[in-house]
Amino acid sequence: MAATAPERPSDVPSAPARAVVAGSGLLRGGWTRMLGLAVAVALLVAVTLGSVLLGTLPVGLSDVVGALTGPPDSDVERAVRYIRIPRTATGLLAGTALGVAGAVMQGLTRNPLAGPGVLGVNAGAALAVVLAMVGLGITTAAGYVWFAFAGAAVAAVFVYLLGSLGLGGATPVKLALAGSAFTALLGAITTMITLRDASTMDDFRYWVVGSLTRSDGEALTAVAPLIAVGVVVAAGLTRALNALALGDDLARSLGTRLWIDRTVGALAVVLLAGGATAIAGPIGFIGLVVPHVARMVAGPDYRWVLAWTAVLAPTLLLVADVLGRVLVRPEQLQVGIITGLAGAPFFLYLVRNRKVVGT
Amino acid sequence: MSSLVRRGPTPDMLLLDPRGVPVSFRLSRSAVLLTVVAAMAAVAVATASLTLGVYPISVSDAIGIVGGGGSLIERDVVLGDRLPRALTGLGVGAAFALSGAILQRIAANPLVSPDVIGINSGAAMGALTVLLVVGGGGLQLVTGALAGALLAAVMIVLIAYRRGLHGFRLVLVGIGVAAMLSSAISYLLTRSDIHRAMSAAAWLTGSLANRSSLHVTIIALALAVTVPALVVGSRHLRLLELGDDLTRTLTGAGQGRKVALLLLAVVLAAMATAAAGPIGFVALVAPQITRRLLAERQVGLAPSAAVGALLVVGADLAGRLIFAPSEMPVGVLTAILGAPALLYLLARAHRIGAAG
Numbered sequence: 001m002a003a004t005a006p007e008r009p010s011d012v013p014s015a016p017a018r019a020v021v022a023g024s025g026l027l028r029g030g031w032t033r034m035l036g037l038a039v040a041v042a043l044l045v046a047v048t049l050g051s052v053l054l055g056t057l058p059v060g061l062s063d064v065v066g067a068l069t070g071p072p073d074s075d076v077e078r079a080v081r082y083i084r085i086p087r088t089a090t091g092l093l094a095g096t097a098l099g100v101a102g103a104v105m106q107g108l109t110r111n112p113l114a115g116p117g118v119l120g121v122n123a124g125a126a127l128a129v130v131l132a133m134v135g136l137g138i139t140t141a142a143g144y145v146w147f148a149f150a151g152a153a154v155a156a157v158f159v160y161l162l163g164s165l166g167l168g169g170a171t172p173v174k175l176a177l178a179g180s181a182f183t184a185l186l187g188a189i190t191t192m193i194t195l196r197d198a199s200t201m202d203d204f205r206y207w208v209v210g211s212l213t214r215s216d217g218e219a220l221t222a223v224a225p226l227i228a229v230g231v232v233v234a235a236g237l238t239r240a241l242n243a244l245a246l247g248d249d250l251a252r253s254l255g256t257r258l259w260i261d262r263t264v265g266a267l268a269v270v271l272l273a274g275g276a277t278a279i280a281g282p283i284g285f286i287g288l289v290v291p292h293v294a295r296m297v298a299g300p301d302y303r304w305v306l307a308w309t310a311v312l313a314p315t316l317l318l319v320a321d322v323l324g325r326v327l328v329r330p331e332q333l334q335v336g337i338i339t340g341l342a343g344a345p346f347f348l349y350l351v352r353n354r355k356v357v358g359t
Numbered sequence: 360m361s362s363l364v365r366r367g368p369t370p371d372m373l374l375l376d377p378r379g380v381p382v383s384f385r386l387s388r389s390a391v392l393l394t395v396v397a398a399m400a401a402v403a404v405a406t407a408s409l410t411l412g413v414y415p416i417s418v419s420d421a422i423g424i425v426g427g428g429g430s431l432i433e434r435d436v437v438l439g440d441r442l443p444r445a446l447t448g449l450g451v452g453a454a455f456a457l458s459g460a461i462l463q464r465i466a467a468n469p470l471v472s473p474d475v476i477g478i479n480s481g482a483a484m485g486a487l488t489v490l491l492v493v494g495g496g497g498l499q500l501v502t503g504a505l506a507g508a509l510l511a512a513v514m515i516v517l518i519a520y521r522r523g524l525h526g527f528r529l530v531l532v533g534i535g536v537a538a539m540l541s542s543a544i545s546y547l548l549t550r551s552d553i554h555r556a557m558s559a560a561a562w563l564t565g566s567l568a569n570r571s572s573l574h575v576t577i578i579a580l581a582l583a584v585t586v587p588a589l590v591v592g593s594r595h596l597r598l599l600e601l602g603d604d605l606t607r608t609l610t611g612a613g614q615g616r617k618v619a620l621l622l623l624a625v626v627l628a629a630m631a632t633a634a635a636g637p638i639g640f641v642a643l644v645a646p647q648i649t650r651r652l653l654a655e656r657q658v659g660l661a662p663s664a665a666v667g668a669l670l671v672v673g674a675d676l677a678g679r680l681i682f683a684p685s686e687m688p689v690g691v692l693t694a695i696l697g698a699p700a701l702l703y704l705l706a707r708a709h710r711i712g713a714a715g
Contacts, residue, residue: 111470112468112530112531113475174705176469177701177705178702178705181644181699181702182702184640184694184697185695188690188692188693188694188695188698191688191691192687192691194560195560195564198553198557201560205560209545288534288538289535333546334549336542337545337546338542339542340545341542341546344535344538344539344542347531347535348535348539351519351528351532352518352519352521352532
């Protein structure tokens with residue numbers, strides 16, 4: 001899309017059109033971007049390895065090989081197999097899912113403030129988890145997984161239907177506003193329950209921070225296919241997202257079937273964000289911010305934005321998690337806290353020093 | 360038609376042109392109507408909130424008590440508790456709504472509100488530092504919230520200002536700062552004991568319980584300082600949505616007015632948060648409800664303020680009555696009342712303009 005973008009017209013272009021025409025990232029040209037992406041993937045692999053090796057318990061490469069190849073026969077190998085590897089896998093899955101979901105959501109709503117949470121996914125998951133705590137007395141992390149996913153899915157479907165009512169169907173502004181309104185409503189109900197019940201509040205305040213340590217292998221293998229399908233669907237949508245960035249009218253005249261693309265996109269967001277919230281709790285910042293970083297690096301073409309987001313988001317999440325383990329040894333900081341505290345200054349630096357590329 | 364108000368160019372428009380003053384205003388009939396109706400409803404709800412509760416008082420008694428009558432206990436209930444609460448609610452609602460209306464115009468984005476761009480998180484961070492680390496209350500809490508909000512705002516503007524203040528960059532910087540601060544808040548919450556965490560969580564929801572003349576003074580001061588400036592500056596708000604280039608061409612004005620308007624929005628949100636905690640959603644929903652009711656692309660500051668005041672006093676009264684004898688913080692109820700209203704208006708939108 002970027003290669004065939006028209007020259008800036010002499011009259012004043014509309015805001016979204018200007019964003020596509022004038023926008024180009026740090027890396028220009030297909031080969032530079034490809035090379036950059038290869039470096040980013042290498043970095044992700046290194047970070048993944050680091051996430052398995054680093055922490056309170058020193059782990060060597062031989063321990064990892066031992067844990068992967070046969071039944072674990074030392075404490076270290078057991079720690080690798082049942083703690084480090086699920087934790088790293090959670091980071092990879094949740095990071096990719098949240099990042100891609102955020103990029104799709106920003107494309108669908110043409111709003112830089114839209115993260116995966118805008119469809120009500122986090123709020124729905126949080127309410128479902130609180131209801132599971134209060135109503136069914138479930139307190140184990142693994143027990144929350146399906147409640148969280150169901151809550152996220154129901155909330156997203158509801159928001160989408162609400163946003164589609166009235167003239168014009170699910171227009172970006174209506175979708176974004178319906179999502180924020182519904183999110184606020186669900187959040188209020190959640191607060192209402194937790195404020196009246198100190199023990200639920202005690203469990204909930206840890207769930208709501210977001211952490212990579214709560215899912216076991218079973219939960220991960222159940223959620224991974226959902227996230228994989230979500231990524232594939234999102235990858236198929238990139239051309240439609242590029243067209244949508246030009247505005248509804250132009251997208252329609254380019255042959256985009258708006259309501260089909262929006263519905264498919266919303267479905268992908270439900271799978272991705274719902275899956276991520278189910279295994280890691282609500283981690284808001286990654287999905288909101290990484291697509292912007294990707295845009296600053298690779299320009300506004302959604303094919304590149306999605307690819308870069310899918311690599312950068314898990315990298316950032318795993319780095320944050322490792323920092324949380326290493327910084328306050330022997331205690332740990334939840335990854336949701338670190339992504340905000342360490343990721344935000346980096347993001348602010350980028351926003352200040354790079355040309356901001358619009359959605 | 361008196362000579363003060365003249366017919367405007369369209370049937371819905373009125374021209375307010377006071378003699379001897381070199382300014383005139385265009386008013387829309389529907390906006391004036393909405394402002395008057397919402398403001399009267401807000402005052403009515405506030406009056407009702409003086410009489411209703413665990414200790415019921417009749418309307419005439421309540422008015423008598425405010426005028427100086429009543430027994431000691433009645434004076435304590437009405438003047439010591441319910442009146443400051445109602446006044447703070449009215450002021451805070453109006454202030455949040457004005458702040459949201461200005462910010463949504465500056466950023467040309469309906470999702471922007473002081474909570475989104477980190478001003479509320481700044482206030483919350485300041486207040487929680489006082490609450491959880493220092494262990495203070497009352498005036499210290501208010502000072503902490505105010506300092507936190509202003510600090511966050513200064514940080515946002517300093518980082519975002521680069522050869523002018525662009526709406527898009529401002530929003531991105533805002534969400535970055537908000538994310539950083541809310542992480543710090545989560546950290547403080549998980550590190551403190553459950554009782555302090557509970558009281559902090561209640562403050563974070565926004566509450567009008569136990570207000571005193573201190574809180575009324577803060578919010579009255581905020582409105583007294585900002586509203587006159589807004590009356591002058593509001594005409595510039597409409598232009599801002601056209602973009603920086605067109606604004607400069609049409610008015611010759613640079614970034615100064617935009618920064619001034621932003622500052623007004625920040626002061627309003629900061630003082631309101633200091634007075635009642637970060638009551639969520641009012642700043643986002645009140646301007647949007649107004650915009651959809653008027654179904655016109657007008658600034659609508661006065662109607663937004665009236666709708667915001669109505670929403671907050673209504674939510675506070677509901678939180679007090681439904682959950683009596685205990686009560687639910689107002690911040691919970693603003694979303695429960697405001698969200699369905701906005702969703703209904705969105706679903707009902709039958710005109711292109713009304714759908715936004």
